Amino acid sequence: xxxxxxxxxxxxxxxxxxxxxxxxxxxxxxxxxxxxxxxxxxxxxxxxxxxxxxxxxxxxxxxxxxxxxxxxxxxxxxxxxxxxxxxxxxxxxxxxxxxxxxxxxxxxxxxxxxxxxxxxxxxxxxxxxxxxxxxxxxxxxxxxxxxxxxxxxxxxxxxxxxxxxxxxxxxxxxxxxxxxxxxxxxxxxxxxxxxxxxxxxxxxxxxxxxxxxxxxxxxxxxxxxxxxxxxxxxxxxxxxxxxxxxxxxxxxxxxxxxxxxxxxxxxxxxxxxxxxxxxxxxxxxxxxxxxxxxxxxxxxxxxxxxxxxxxxxxxxxxxxxxxxxxxxxxxxxxxxxxxxxxxxxxxxxxxxxxxxxxxxxxxxxxxxxxxxxxxxxxxxxxxxxxxx
Numbered sequence: 492x493x494x495x496x497x498x499x500x501x502x503x504x505x506x507x508x509x510x511x512x513x514x515x516x517x518x519x520x521x522x523x524x525x526x527x528x529x530x531x532x533x534x535x536x537x538x539x540x541x542x543x544x545x546x547x548x549x550x551x552x553x554x555x556x557x558x559x560x561x562x563x564x565x566x567x568x569x570x571x572x573x574x575x576x577x578x579x580x581x582x583x584x585x586x587x588x589x590x591x592x593x594x595x596x597x598x599x600x601x602x603x604x605x606x607x608x609x610x611x612x613x614x615x616x617x618x619x620x621x622x623x624x625x626x627x628x629x630x631x632x633x634x635x636x637x638x639x640x641x642x643x644x645x646x647x648x649x650x651x652x653x654x655x656x657x658x659x660x661x662x663x664x665x666x667x668x669x670x671x672x673x674x675x676x677x678x679x680x681x682x683x684x685x686x687x688x689x690x691x692x693x694x695x696x697x698x699x700x701x702x703x704x705x706x707x708x709x710x711x712x713x714x715x716x717x718x719x720x721x722x723x724x725x726x727x728x729x730x731x732x733x734x735x736x737x738x739x740x741x742x743x744x745x746x747x748x749x750x751x752x753x754x755x756x757x758x759x760x761x762x763x764x765x766x767x768x769x770x771x772x773x774x775x776x777x778x779x780x781x782x783x784x785x786x787x788x789x790x791x792x793x794x795x796x797x798x799x800x801x802x803x804x805x806x807x808x809x810x811x812x813x814x815x816x817x818x819x820x821x822x823x824x825x826x827x828x829x830x831x832x833x834x835x836x837x838x839x840x841x842x843x844x845x846x847x848x849x850x851x852x853x854x855x856x857x858x859x860x861x862x863x864x865x866x867x868x869x870x871x872x873x874x875x876x877x878x879x
Contacts, residue, residue: 494660508653525827528825529826531585535815537587539815555666596815601806617735632720635722689794691855697820699821703722710772721777724777728781736748750853
């Protein structure tokens with residue numbers, strides 16, 4: 492678990508460092524907002540496509556080989572960005588790096604589910620989420636700051652190194668899992684109780700893809716420090732929300748936080764309509780980050796709770812599909828919206844979409860509120876399904 496947490500701090504730094512930088516790299520090369528959105532879309536497309544395969548790869552090859560391949564794919568292609576800013580090259584790099592990200596995130600979450608006792612799973616997922624959030628706190632704003640001070644080249648080299656150096660921790664991971672069974676990832680949606688949290692989380696991540704990709708371009712040109720500060724606020728709030736949700740969920744039930752998570756994300760996005768105001772941008776991103784962190788822990792904890800132990804690989808892949816598919820779709824659609832409508836309208840439309848997710852969140856809470864047995868037990872799973 493300690494080695495996994497070390498990897499979770501280091502390898503996502505490669506992703507977060509370059510996430511706002513690559514769209515800006517394309518935008519400054521004259522590609523425009525659509526091209527910037529496509530870069531995030533290609534990254535998430537590669538992630539989503541690989542996530543379908545990860546449970547089968549884990550079943551066949553084990554954690555060590557699969558995780559090593561993921562770290563290589565996430566890090567090494569970033570060096571190719573030194574050669575050119577042409578759209579085809581950048582999109583190809585994003586696609587391959589996305590495949591590496593898909594391996595790392597699915598394998599990491601599945602490993603947490605195996606290593607942590609069931610009655611502490613929410614807290615274990617919260618600790619894992621906080622570790623994953625640490626590089627977001629540092630690297631999302633750091634990438635933009637470094638670009639302004641040292642240029643794109645050193646940022647791309649640093650992004651590659653953060654992932655490749657983490658290969659040193661791979662030999663200490665478990666070689667294989669006795670629990671993971673091979674099966675269809677989308678077939679996991681047929682497990683009762685998984686569809687609603689999947690849809691809810693995909694809606695929240697749709698907003699995350701739009702905000703994290705376009706906020707640096709949406710703020711006035713003279714206010715890049717405001718954008719960097721807002722990304723810092725968001726990246727601090729998200730892991731705090733994720734860890735806090737895990738602690739609370741193990742003691743009182745994660746489902747109680749489902750509606751507050753969606754509401755916080757929706758209100759925070761709506762505040763960004765006033766994107767010209769530094770106070771509104773900071774407050775909106777902070778509130779969105781809190782809701783995003785809560786939603787990450789709550790939905791994943793509920794999905795693991797409602798599935799069997801042998802399905803942990805498929806559940807992890809399904810949750811990550813919602814995460815990365817939502818982020819990619821959000822970036823692409825938001826980029827298309829802002830061309831005719833502008834950024835404030837784009838943020839308003841995104842907020843409306845988030846508010847619609849309150850309906851399934853409330854329905855899921857109403858279906859589960861009667862169950863008082865501690866989270867994670869087989870009795871709780873049985874009673875939850877009966878109450879539905």
